[in-house]
Amino acid sequence: xxxxxxxxxxIGGSLGVLAVAVALMLNAFRDSIVFFNxxxxxxxxxxxxxxxxxxxxxxxxxxxxxxxxLRVRFEVTDGKSELPVAYQGVLPDLFREGxxxxxxxxxDGAGTFDADTILAxxxxxxxxxxxxxxxxxxxxxxxxxxPGAVQPVSGAxx
Amino acid sequence: xIAELGHYALMLALGVALIQSSMPVIGARSKDPLLMSMxxxxxxxxxxxxxISFLAxxxxxxxxxFSVLNVYENSNSQMPLIYRLSSLWGNHEGSMxxxxxxxxxxxxxxxxxxxxxPATLKANALGVQAWIAAAFELFILITSNPFVxxxxxxxEGRDLNPILQDPGLAFHPxxxxxxxxxxxxxxxxxxxxxxxxxxxxxxxxxxxxxxxGAWMCLTLGIAGGSYWAYYELGWGGFWxxxxxxxxxxxxxxxxxxLLHSALVMEKREALKVWTILLAILAFSLSLIxxxxxxxxxxxSVHAFATDPRRGIFILAILILFIxxxxxxxxxxxxxxxxxxxxxxxxxxxALVFNNLFLVCACAxxxxxTLYPLALEALTGDKISVxxxxxxxxxxxxxxxxxIAMPFGPLLGWKRGDLVGAAQRLIVAAVLAxxxxxxxxxxxRGGPVLAPFGVGIAVFVMAGAVTDIVERxxxxxxxxxxxxxRAWGLPRSAWGTAFAHFGIGATLLGIVAVTAWGSERIAExxxxxxxxxxxxxxxxxxxxxxxxxxxxxVVGHFTVRRSGQIIGVMEPSRRTFPARQMATTEAxxxxxxxxxxxxxxxxxxxxxxxxxxxxxxxDVLLIWLGALFMFCGGALSLSDRRLRIGAPRPxxxxxxxxxxxxxxx
Numbered sequence: 001x002x003x004x005x006x007x008x009x010x011i012g013g014s015l016g017v018l019a020v021a022v023a024l025m026l027n028a029f030r031d032s033i034v035f036f037n038x039x040x041x042x043x044x045x046x047x048x049x050x051x052x053x054x055x056x057x058x059x060x061x062x063x064x065x066x067x068x069x070l071r072v073r074f075e076v077t078d079g080k081s082e083l084p085v086a087y088q089g090v091l092p093d094l095f096r097e098g099x100x101x102x103x104x105x106x107x108d109g110a111g112t113f114d115a116d117t118i119l120a121x122x123x124x125x126x127x128x129x130x131x132x133x134x135x136x137x138x139x140x141x142x143x144x145x146x147p148g149a150v151q152p153v154s155g156a157x158x
Numbered sequence: 159x160i161a162e163l164g165h166y167a168l169m170l171a172l173g174v175a176l177i178q179s180s181m182p183v184i185g186a187r188s189k190d191p192l193l194m195s196m197x198x199x200x201x202x203x204x205x206x207x208x209x210i211s212f213l214a215x216x217x218x219x220x221x222x223x224f225s226v227l228n229v230y231e232n233s234n235s236q237m238p239l240i241y242r243l244s245s246l247w248g249n250h251e252g253s254m255x256x257x258x259x260x261x262x263x264x265x266x267x268x269x270x271x272x273x274x275x276p277a278t279l280k281a282n283a284l285g286v287q288a289w290i291a292a293a294f295e296l297f298i299l300i301t302s303n304p305f306v307x308x309x310x311x312x313x314e315g316r317d318l319n320p321i322l323q324d325p326g327l328a329f330h331p332x333x334x335x336x337x338x339x340x341x342x343x344x345x346x347x348x349x350x351x352x353x354x355x356x357x358x359x360x361x362x363x364x365x366x367x368x369x370x371g372a373w374m375c376l377t378l379g380i381a382g383g384s385y386w387a388y389y390e391l392g393w394g395g396f397w398x399x400x401x402x403x404x405x406x407x408x409x410x411x412x413x414x415x416l417l418h419s420a421l422v423m424e425k426r427e428a429l430k431v432w433t434i435l436l437a438i439l440a441f442s443l444s445l446i447x448x449x450x451x452x453x454x455x456x457x458s459v460h461a462f463a464t465d466p467r468r469g470i471f472i473l474a475i476l477i478l479f480i481x482x483x484x485x486x487x488x489x490x491x492x493x494x495x496x497x498x499x500x501x502x503x504x505x506x507x508a509l510v511f512n513n514l515f516l517v518c519a520c521a522x523x524x525x526x527t528l529y530p531l532a533l534e535a536l537t538g539d540k541i542s543v544x545x546x547x548x549x550x551x552x553x554x555x556x557x558x559x560x561i562a563m564p565f566g567p568l569l570g571w572k573r574g575d576l577v578g579a580a581q582r583l584i585v586a587a588v589l590a591x592x593x594x595x596x597x598x599x600x601x602r603g604g605p606v607l608a609p610f611g612v613g614i615a616v617f618v619m620a621g622a623v624t625d626i627v628e629r630x631x632x633x634x635x636x637x638x639x640x641x642x643r644a645w646g647l648p649r650s651a652w653g654t655a656f657a658h659f660g661i662g663a664t665l666l667g668i669v670a671v672t673a674w675g676s677e678r679i680a681e682x683x684x685x686x687x688x689x690x691x692x693x694x695x696x697x698x699x700x701x702x703x704x705x706x707x708x709x710x711v712v713g714h715f716t717v718r719r720s721g722q723i724i725g726v727m728e729p730s731r732r733t734f735p736a737r738q739m740a741t742t743e744a745x746x747x748x749x750x751x752x753x754x755x756x757x758x759x760x761x762x763x764x765x766x767x768x769x770x771x772x773x774x775x776d777v778l779l780i781w782l783g784a785l786f787m788f789c790g791g792a793l794s795l796s797d798r799r800l801r802i803g804a805p806r807p808x809x810x811x812x813x814x815x816x817x818x819x820x821x822x
Contacts, residue, residue: 006500006502010502010510013502013511017515017518018518020518020554021518021519021521021522024550024551024554025525025551028526028547028550029547031550032543032544032547032550033541033542033543033547034541034542035539035540035541036540054542068681070681070768090757090769093392093740093741094739094740
């Protein structure tokens with residue numbers, strides 16, 4: 001093989017692998033992307049039953065009901081709209097009423113959001129970014145949600 | 159006082175870095191030995207000032223000086239010493255300090271041990287190091303100063319995030335950063351080579367230890383982080399395709415590719431231009447990794463630090479370094495001479511194959527991680543790209559790579575014998591087929607692809623052993639001769655075998671635990687039992703236990719197998735009063751390389767507790783494999799020809815005319 005042919009093999013092979021990689025990615029993008037929605041988004045955009053989404057907002061105070069077999073129901077609110085959520089399993093450590101939450105799953109036929117994954121915020125100063133944005137959008141953002149809202153900061157350096 | 163000293167030392171370090179970033183580079187251009195010689199003392203002075211600054215911050219943490227805002231926000235006097243120290247890098251400001259400190263240490267090492275380098279290369283490389291250092295120090299001083307004081311010092315700090323209070327996580331960030339910053343050295347050398355427009359095998363010889371060292375630290379860091387997530391987050395997942403994990407995986411993939419291409423460059427003077435590009439990419443991904451994690455631009459379970467104010471500065475640093483480096487590459491790379499012809503089927507060809515797939519796999523991770531950010535910036539839509547995406551892109555790309563892996567070391571340089579290599583791999587292939595059939599028969603159900611995964615994993619491991627067997631001629635020569643041959647083998651050959659074996663082990667663990675793991679999620683009352691994989695786990699009682707800065711609610715469980723008690727498991731709910739936060743402390747019981755995994759929910763009023771019980775078959779192989787890879791790296795690093803104090807072969811090689819020589 002001449003130098004030129006070798007180079008052609010090399011470049012051809014590289015382009016082939018690259019094409020396969022791109023095809024794999026495009027294919028995966030079609031099936032495995034999950035959109036984030038607030039309860040208002042779900043109602044406004046008419047998200048159909050069975051479509052996998054992430055639902056984010058605050059756990060409505062007083063809405064949490066636990067029943068047998070680790071079944072829980074609660075409502076997620078963004079201040080404007082609410083959506084009932086059903087989940088079976090152990091809730092994350094920081095799941096609390098009045099706090100931010102992200103649930104992944106799909107709507108069932110009756111308008112309940114059937115969650116298979118619940119993510120709560122990770123500590124008391126951190127709120128999921130999407131939830132914070134959704135709350136700001138719906139006008140229900142309060143400054144005490146912000147990280148380190150009450151800080152005794154002073155000093156010339158800041 | 160100590161904090162001010164640290165702050166002042168940091169400013170001095172910036173000043174020194176500015177000198178180091180300009181004078182030696184100018185000197186290298188104008189061939190002025192005096193200017194070039196400034197690089198070494200400047201790098202050492204820079205190290206001294208950064209060391210003072212870092213130690214000052216560490217002193218503030220150790221003595222719990224809560225008049226320093228950073229200490230107040232992240233530490234607590236009740237914590238044990240190790241966590242007071244590790245909270246230094248458990249936050250944005252402190253982790254940036256750790257970053258520049260490691261950078262300064264590495265800069266000093268290059269300055270001290272780089273005497274065998276060409277003077278201009280050393281001056282330029284140290285100059286580039288100083289550019290990076292100066293950018294980071296400016297970033298710290300302007301936007302993320304850890305030495306800011308509070309006027310009225312509080313009595314107690316706000317504590318380190320409890321889930322970070324763990325020995326595993328105390329060492330995870332330093333290891334990752336050692337890896338990230340290690341790649342900065344190869345980056346500096348690559349830029350220096352581009353500035354000079356000249357590069358040879360000596361360059362690869364010089365850069366490879368740094369790549370190896372960085373890669374080893376990164377491997378261990380990623381594995382440690384994965385094991386931490388496994389036992390600390392309470393649901394036994396070892397890899398989540400979380401953006402933060404991806405951020406460390408991308409430099410690892412690029413670094414692995416770099417490791418292999420540098421080999422070709424060193425032995426055969428080929429792939430020079432490509433190696434330089436990989437060196438730039440590996441560090442660029444490290445930079446992106448550092449900032450993705452620490453800037454909070456990504457929504458992720460790890461997002462501890464959130465401050466968009468720093469975003470612009472970060473973006474500027476990224477554009478300056480990555481854009482600048484790539485522009486310089488586009489401009490200067492055509493000047494580098496190509497050399498070393500090779501046939502497509504050869505060791506070089508195999509390494510090109512490896513590079514191709516690694517880089518493509520890295521690209522899919524990159525797209526999956528950054529696409530949501532780009533989409534949100536462009537359209538405002540928020541999406542999440544989860545495990546299914548990565549499983550269906552990264553997975554298929556990794557399969558050919560692993561199948562080809564055992565062939566590589568058996569092929570000759572320049573022109574290889576594929577049939578011969580395949581013949582030597584027959585034993586490995588048979589073993590793989592047996593493992594495939596065996597796991598197919600035993601599993602009865604489970605994913606159809608899993609037995610194939612086992613087959614590939616066994617093939618990789620057996621292939622690694624085959625390489626050593628072939629080289630030492632065990633069974634064909636008397637044992638003592640074989641042993642002597644084994645001793646005489648280059649350490650790098652052992653390194654290759656160990657690392658490849660490790661990949662196989664990790665793969666085996668991942669496949670087994672994903673396909674054949676089982677779980678029970680239930681509420682149990684005292685004396686009630688759960689059955690899993692032949693084990694009987696009985697809940698006995700709940701009791702309280704106090705720790706240094708937390709209190710535990712512990713569940714006591716007895717584990718039996720065919721009626722025999724084999725141990726107790728004590729998972730707990732740990733409450734940290736300082737942050738009013740609870741964490742789940744899972745209980746693990748190892749059975750061989752498999753594990754029982756038990757975690758506890760909040761106990762109910764009626765005395766029952768929600769539990770998650772998992773059986774994780776072969777799960778420990780995932781991290782044992784990483785240990786093997788680390789050992790492989792260490793063996794390779796100890797190879798004679800890579801020892802830092804052995805300049806002779808490098809010079810000898812460099813003196814020879816490059817390109818178009820017959821091989822050996």
